Amino acid sequence: MATIHIGEEMEMIRCWQYPVRIQTRRNQYEFTVRLDWSDYDHWSHGRVSPSVVVDAVMRFMLTKQPPEEMSERFDCAKLRMLYPEMDEVLPGMF
Numbered sequence: 086m087a088t089i090h091i092g093e094e095m096e097m098i099r100c101w102q103y104p105v106r107i108q109t110r111r112n113q114y115e116f117t118v119r120l121d122w123s124d125y126d127h128w129s130h131g132r133v134s135p136s137v138v139v140d141a142v143m144r145f146m147l148t149k150q151p152p153e154e155m156s157e158r159f160d161c162a163k164l165r166m167l168y169p170e171m172d173e174v175l176p177g178m179f
Contacts, residue, residue, distance in 0.1 A: 087152065089143045091136045101125075101135045105143055107152045114152040118142065119160040127172070133179045141178035145171060 092104035097119070105116040118139050125135050142161055149168065165171050 087147055089140055091139055091143075094136060099123075101139075103136065103139050105139065107143065107147075109152065112153070114155070115157065116143075116155065117158045119158075119162075121160070121162050124161045124165065128175045129179065137179055138175070141175050142171075144178060145175060
């Protein structure tokens with residue numbers, strides 16, 4: 086099982102950006118994740134903090150691919166296009 090660590094939030098133009106570390110038994114992987122304000126509102130309706138949404142996104146992504154196959158930088162909006170089921174699944178993961 087992997088451990089996910091969400092780093093300090095950086096507020097950008099119309100989004101937040103987070104450094105994320107995934108620790109597996111053997112390796113550590115580092116990512117930069119961008120969460121647009123509109124995706125945050127769509128998934129959480131403001132009920133949880135943006136970092137909780139990013140954590141859910143990372144847990145969702147781990148069900149789709151191992152961390153060594155993930156891009157080092159990604160945008161949650163693009164993930165919604167790749168995985169349309171995120172809109173249904175993600176809100177249940179908070």
